[in-house]
Amino acid sequence: MVDASPNALRDALRQVKDPFSSRDIVSAGLVEDIQVRGGLVQATLITDRTKAASMEPLRREVEAVLMRQPNVTNVTAILTAHKTAPAPAPHAHGHGGPGDKKALLLPDVKAIVAVASGKGGVGKSTVAVNLAVSLARQGHKVGLLDADIYGPSLPRMVGLSRKPEVRGDKMIPLRAWGISCMSIGFLVDEETPMIWRGPMVMGALEQMMGQVEWGALDILVVDMPPGTGDAQLTMAQRVALTGAVIVSTPQDIALIDARRGVRMFEKTNVPVLGLVENMSFYCCPNCGHRADIFGHGGAKAEAARLGAEFLGEIPLLLDIRTASDAGTPISASAPDSDAAKAYGALASRVWQKVSGAAVSRGSGPRIMID
Numbered sequence: 001m002v003d004a005s006p007n008a009l010r011d012a013l014r015q016v017k018d019p020f021s022s023r024d025i026v027s028a029g030l031v032e033d034i035q036v037r038g039g040l041v042q043a044t045l046i047t048d049r050t051k052a053a054s055m056e057p058l059r060r061e062v063e064a065v066l067m068r069q070p071n072v073t074n075v076t077a078i079l080t081a082h083k084t085a086p087a088p089a090p091h092a093h094g095h096g097g098p099g100d101k102k103a104l105l106l107p108d109v110k111a112i113v114a115v116a117s118g119k120g121g122v123g124k125s126t127v128a129v130n131l132a133v134s135l136a137r138q139g140h141k142v143g144l145l146d147a148d149i150y151g152p153s154l155p156r157m158v159g160l161s162r163k164p165e166v167r168g169d170k171m172i173p174l175r176a177w178g179i180s181c182m183s184i185g186f187l188v189d190e191e192t193p194m195i196w197r198g199p200m201v202m203g204a205l206e207q208m209m210g211q212v213e214w215g216a217l218d219i220l221v222v223d224m225p226p227g228t229g230d231a232q233l234t235m236a237q238r239v240a241l242t243g244a245v246i247v248s249t250p251q252d253i254a255l256i257d258a259r260r261g262v263r264m265f266e267k268t269n270v271p272v273l274g275l276v277e278n279m280s281f282y283c284c285p286n287c288g289h290r291a292d293i294f295g296h297g298g299a300k301a302e303a304a305r306l307g308a309e310f311l312g313e314i315p316l317l318l319d320i321r322t323a324s325d326a327g328t329p330i331s332a333s334a335p336d337s338d339a340a341k342a343y344g345a346l347a348s349r350v351w352q353k354v355s356g357a358a359v360s361r362g363s364g365p366r367i368m369i370d
C-alpha cells in the first residue's frame with residue numbers, strides 16, 4: 001500500500017471550515033502538522049486554551065474527513081494549545097522536532113516498554129508480570145500497566161482485587177511484589193463483559209497513563225492486548241514507547257503472528273527490542289528431562305531473519321502457571337527457580353537495551369495533553 005501524502009491530506013482538509021473565521025482550517029493556519037506512517041495518520045490542530053472545548057466537533061470532523069482519504073486506515077486528530085499566536089501553516093514534518101511544544105504524558109518515567117504478541121495465549125501477560133517483578137528485584141523502580149483492557153489478567157496474576165485509592169484527580173497504583181500496578185480490572189468487575197469501541201479504548205488507555213500517580217519510575221512495562229488492533233495503534237501513536245518486546249511460542253503459526261507484531265511496531269517507528277520464545281521447551285519436574293514439545297529455536301531463527309535480537313527463552317513449566325494462578329509471580333515467589341532465572345536474564349537484557357535510551361528519552365513520539 002502506498003502511503004497517503006501529507007500534502008494531499010492537508011488539501012483534503014480545505015473542505016473543513018474554521019468555526020471562528022470564514023476561512024477553511026488550512027488557510028486559517030489551524031492545521032499544524034500531518035504525519036503519515038503506513039496507513040496511520042496523525043493530525044495536529046492548533047487552538048488556544050479558551051477555545052479547546054468548542055473545537056471538539058471540528059477535531060472529530062477532521063478525523064472523519066481524513067479517514068475517507070485513500071490508503072488511510074487509522075486517524076488521530078489532536079488539539080494542541082500554543083501560547084504564542086499560530087504561525088501560518090508550516091510544512092508537514094516528522095515527530096519530535098526541536099520546535100515541538102507537545103507536552104509529554106508520563107514525564108517522570110524514564111523508559112516505557114511494551115510487551116506484545118501477535119495472538120493471545122502465548123504467555124505475553126506472564127512474561128510482562130515476571131519481567132516487571134525481575135526488574136524490581138534488580139533494583140529498578142518499576143510500574144506495570146495492564147493495557148489489555150479486553151481481558152485484564154493483572155489482578156489475578158499479582159493477587160490484587162482492591163480498588164485503587166483516588167487522591168485529588170489521580171488514582172494511586174496498587175503495590176504488589178515490589179511493583180506499582182494498574183489495570184482496568186481493578187476498576188470493573190472481572191465478570192463484566194467489556195465492549196470497547198475505538199475511541200473508548202484510546203480514552204481508557206490515556207487515563208491509565210495520565211490520571212494515575214505513577215511517580216518517578218525507571219521503567220514502565222506495558223502488557224499490550226494481543227493482536228495488532230486499535231489499542232496497539234493508540235499506544236504506538238500517543239506514547240513515547242522506548243521499545244517493544246514480542247512474545248511468541250515456537251509454533252510456526254504463532255511466529256507468523258509474531259512477525260505481524262514486529263511489523264506493526266516497525267511501521268509506527270517503535271524500536272523492537274527483540275523476541276522472547278515462551279514455552280520454549282518442557283522440563284520434566286521429576287527427572288529434569290528436557291523435551292522440545294513444540295519444536296525449539298523457531299523464535300531464534302525468526303529473530304535472526306527479521307534482524308531483531310533474540311532476547312531469551314522461557315521453559316514450559318507447570319510451576320509458572322500455578323504461581324500465576326495463585327497470584328504469586330514465580331520471579332518473586334521462587335526467585336531461585338530456573339523459571340525465575342530465565343525471566344531475570346530477560347530483565348537484565350531488556351534493561352541493558354533501554355537504559356541508554358532511558359537517559360536520552362527526550363526525542364521520539366510524544367503524547368499531547370493540551
Ligand code: ADP
Nearest residue numbers: 120121122123124125126315316317320321324
Ligand atoms: P497471553 O497474555 O499471551 O494471553 P498468558 O500470559 O495469560 O497469555 O498465559 C496463558 C496461560 O499460559 C496462562 O495460564 C499462563 O499461566 C500459562 N503460561 C504462560 N507461560 C507459561 C510457561 N512458560 N509455562 C507454563 N505455563 C505458562
